[in-house]
Amino acid sequence: MSDTTHFDNVVLEARNIVKTYGGTRALKGVNFEIREGTVTTLFGENGAGKSTLMKILSGVEQPTAGEIVLDGEPVTFASTNDARDRGISIIHQELSLAPNLSVRDNIFMGREIMGTFGVDFAEESRQARALLEDLQLPIDPDTLVADLRVGQQQVIEIARALSVNSRILIMDEPTSALAAAEVEVLFGIIRDLLARGVAIVYISHHLEEALEVTDHAVVLRDGTMTARGERADIDLEWIVRNMVGENFDLGSPPTGYEFGDTVLSVKRLTVVDRENPERAIVNSLNLDIKAGEIVCIYGLMGAGRTELLEAVAGKEAVAAGDILLDGSSILGDSIANRIDAGIGLVPEDRQRDGLVQTFDVGTNLTLASLDASLVNGVISRRVEKQRSKELISAVTVKTPGPELPIGSLSGGNQQKVVIGKIIATNPRVMLLDEPSRGIDVGAKGEVFRLLAENARNGLAVLYSTSEVGECLSIAHRIIVMRRGRISAEFTPDVSKDMIMAASGEAVTA
Ligand SMILES: Nc1ncnc2c1ncn2[C@@H]1O[C@H](COP(=O)(O)OP(=O)(O)OP(=O)(O)O)[C@@H](O)[C@H]1O
Ligand SMILES: [Mg+2]
Known part of the structure; x- marks a missing residue:
């Protein structure tokens, strides 16, 4: 998306990053670099390791092995605050807002603006309002986040990341709940940031939209970097082929029946x-x-x-x-x-209405159809487990097993669980x-x-x-x-x- 090449220095480099969670090897030695004033887009299937890599670069997670090099110096980030102090911020894929706090408090959570008598709420409100105006979401900063629709929450998540003047901005699925007009607003903001030399990492399953902002593209597959290309050399077909290993067509509506x-x-x-x-x-x-x-x-x-x-x-x-x-x-x-x-509804907001975060993958899948797990009037753990395994394969959830916590699934795989749960109710x-x-x-x-x-x-x-x-x-x-x-x-x-x-x-x- 950048139209100048006066920036192009590598700001951050990840070398040979490995990340394991128990038996899962989410990243198997990934090399990745980010350049100033450009957008590096990260493509890959659900569970490929995109969010994991971004969490490591933003201090949310620590790598099992490997090195992060910032401006030529090896660094470690003990926390997100640590990474933020070095100019790196992230817009999370799974919305991480506190629903019972106001929009303003969410934007400034953890780095409140202090005045003489404690937190300067007036100043925070002023800045929040300005940010929301830039994002064309004219709402009162005192509004509770719980009262917002998912799309609006996503804009707040973006506002929070923009409220810090970062040199590196990671956007993990920033537009999944946004409408076309709001995506355009975000793209306008991205253009401004690029002109100021900010380095951006962009992740999205809206492939055409992602291609629109891409300068450099990188494809991750099963925790390994499998392809990279510059905007001029790639197209949609290149992305899909490298992501899933074949040409892919979504098909057409089912026919041949009344x-x-x-x-x-x-x-x-x-x-x-x-x-x-x-x-x-x-x-x-x-x-x-x-x-x-x-x-x-x-x-x-x-x-x-x-x-x-x-x-x-x-x-x-x-x-x-x-x-x-x-x-x-x-x-x-x-x-x-x-x-x-x-009547089965797959809701818009999977975090709030679709999943129980404290339950494991299998329980979430069978929760809405417990009757089918009854044997002589009591829930049979064995039947329940069998059913969750069948559902995992029916909706192709990528997980080592039904007993894993739902939060251990990649974003896309959590969405598949919500769909499977409703399918299970027949x-x-x-x-x-x-x-x-x-x-x-x-x-x-x-x-x-x-x-x-x-x-x-x-x-x-x-x-x-x-x-x-x-x-x-x-x-x-x-x-x-x-x-x-x-x-x-x-x-x-x-x-x-x-x-x-x-x-x-x-x-x-
Ligand atoms: N906390 C965790 N515990 C166990 N496994 C995890 C954890 N976090 C991630 N994983 C696993 O790491 C792998 C990579 O997940 P990641 O979230 O990075 O995928 P992704 O590429 O972002 O996918 P998506 O497109 O669905 O968002 C997956 O197999 C996932 O289940
Ligand atoms: Mg992800």
Whole structure:
């Protein structure tokens, strides 16, 4: 992305970095360098070791072996504070904010601005407001983080990293929850930072988007560096081939069978803003989905997609209208009863709603379908373990076993657990809210195959995404939501531009 070559010195070098966790060798001797004023992009499948390498460079983790060289001098970082004092900061993949603290307190946590009488909250608020303005998120710094949507939380995570004037900024999946317009804002900021000579490391599974900022590309595979290239010499095909070792295609919607009866019917559904009941977030929306049908909802952030899905799952209050499952209203049913009736939601926020951090991988996978682990009325550990192993392989979770803590999985693999957990409940209707967040192209293909297979057996799928390409690869029908209403409906032979135009997004040729 940098358009000048007046910077290009190596600022930081990682030499022969090894990292082991118990029996897992996450990094097997990696050499990596970062240059000032440029973006080095790190590509690789889920579990390849990208985040681990970045955690080592930012002082979160210590290497098992190997050396970090900063400005030609070997250094060790005992902590993130240590790395930050040397000018290195990181935007974490898994949002690391404290939900019960304000936006301001999260941004300045651990390095409060001190005045004569303790923390200078006024000054912190002033700086927080300025940062948020740069990021075009005009919210009050006193807002609790818990009240923000994931996309907004991600912007706070970015603001926190930007609040330190770093020489090296590591961005681990900074845009996974951002809409296109917000990504553009971030890219503008990246350009400014590059012009000031900041060295950036960028990680993303949105490959096209990552390619847009790349100056140098590096591919990690199974803890080893397998390829590197300069922007002029690489393209999307190069990345995918080096990441997964073959050419890869997400496929097309499943065909060759008839849809069944209407399973889910949404009638004139209205959901209103809690703070401002005058404003309809979902506005008198009608939608029917048949057994076996995969429907994609495309839309910008704030279009009402999450609220529609949450209303169907029972997590969002309905102001007017009805929701029918097999012709009977489920409006009066609790969330739990809707799950029993066959409605499964893969939520937008996996940290908050999808996973129990204190449970292991296997328990998280089987948690929502404990009935299937019952033998004579009691939960059989043996059956539960067997089922978790089957689920691990069905959704291709990369882990040595079900007894590992969920936090030991790479980001993308945690997302696969959330999907597996819902598949395990054998739902009749599956609602997925941005499920491909952070999962690699290969895994995305696996998830699509799994959905297609279940659709063939009668599952009705409602798949919400802000990636147009996904709609075209998975859906029988594409609906576009804009300001709470359906603004267009397409079959998958439509062009990407037409879908984007219907969402209100500017189409750039
Ligand atoms: N704390 C931990 N304990 C055990 N294993 C771990 C731990 N942290 C990471 N790992 C393992 O190290 C490997 C590399 O994980 P890492 O998070 O670096 O992958 P990644 O390339 O960032 O993947 P993703 O694209 O999914 O984010 C994985 O096999 C992961 O399970
Ligand atoms: Mg990662």
